[in-house]
Amino acid sequence: KNEVEQSPQNLTAQEGEFITINCSYSVGISALHWLQQHPGGGIVSLFMLSSGKKKHGRLIATINIQEKHSSLHITASHPRDSAVYICAAYPNTGNQFYFGTGTSLTVIP
Amino acid sequence: NAGVMQNPRHLVRRRGQEARLRCSPMKGHSHVYWYRQLPEEGLKFMVYLQKENIIDESGMPKERFSAEFPKEGPSILRIQQVVRGDSAAYFCASSVIRDTEAFFGQGTRLTVV
Numbered sequence: 001k002n003e004v005e006q007s008p009q010n011l012t013a014q015e016g017e018f019i020t021i022n023c024s025y026s027v028g029i030s031a032l033h034w035l036q037q038h039p040g041g042g043i044v045s046l047f048m049l050s051s052g053k054k055k056h057g058r059l060i061a062t063i064n065i066q067e068k069h070s071s072l073h074i075t076a077s078h079p080r081d082s083a084v085y086i087c088a089a090y091p092n093t094g095n096q097f098y099f100g101t102g103t104s105l106t107v108i109p
Numbered sequence: 110n111a112g113v114m115q116n117p118r119h120l121v122r123r124r125g126q127e128a129r130l131r132c133s134p135m136k137g138h139s140h141v142y143w144y145r146q147l148p149e150e151g152l153k154f155m156v157y158l159q160k161e162n163i164i165d166e167s168g169m170p171k172e173r174f175s176a177e178f179p180k181e182g183p184s185i186l187r188i189q190q191v192v193r194g195d196s197a198a199y200f201c202a203s204s205v206i207r208d209t210e211a212f213f214g215q216g217t218r219l220t221v222v
Contacts, residue, residue, distance in 0.1 A: 035213070042215030043152075043200055086152065095165035095207070096142070096154035 003027050004089050006100035013107050019074040021103045023087030026068065033097070034061050034072045035086040043086070046072070077107045113138075113203050114183075115214035122191050122221050130217045133183040134203030141184045142211065143176060146198040155199075158184060191221045 004025045013019050034046045047054050047061040054061050063070040074081055087100040114133040122128050134141050143155040154168040158178040178184040188195055198218050202211040
């Protein structure tokens with residue numbers, strides 16, 4: 001069983017749609033990260049959360065510590081948002097991130 | 110302030126050769142993590158280092174792989190006698206201390222032919 005589960009695995013949206021990607025984790029965490037990876041590209045850290053909500057442009061990330069759940073929302077999606085989004089949980093103990101398998105997002109013009 | 114720098118971006122090695130991957134953390138960061146992403150798979154932890162110390166290498170294959178983070182210079186991930194199965198993207202991340210935000214490099218894509 002993976003410590004971090006993401007859904008959906010694949011997502012196709014029309015340009016302009018509101019998108020939600022979900023992440024559930026089973027370990028106690030000190031922080032949760034949302035990462036973005038374009039095909040063949042590097043990894044960019046979008047957010048680091050330990051509680052509440054963060055917003056950056058059209059991206060919003062929320063976390064519910066009690067429910068061990070986080071969501072990444074993209075408002076007014078654009079084709080350039082097409083990428084793999086990865087949820088990564090950094091545990092209270094131990095020295096490694098636990099990664100979700102990623103959500104592959106395609107935004108169609 | 111430059112981000113995490115990895116080089117080379119792409120590396121091609123023949124079977125049996127050695128591969129050296131370098132990671133320069135962000136300025137002021139003394140914690141480095143290496144991850145491997147096999148084709149069509151997610152990221153997997155390999156090793157966690159602080160300056161001159163390996164803290165956790167539980168994700169490293171027992172043979173042919175080694176990592177270091179010397180007092181001066183970048184962190185090095187070394188793969189000896191590469192095999193086709195080593196073909197992957199190798200990412201490093203750095204942070205100031207353990208619980209702070211980690212920043213990722215662009216990765217090194219290793220192809221073994």
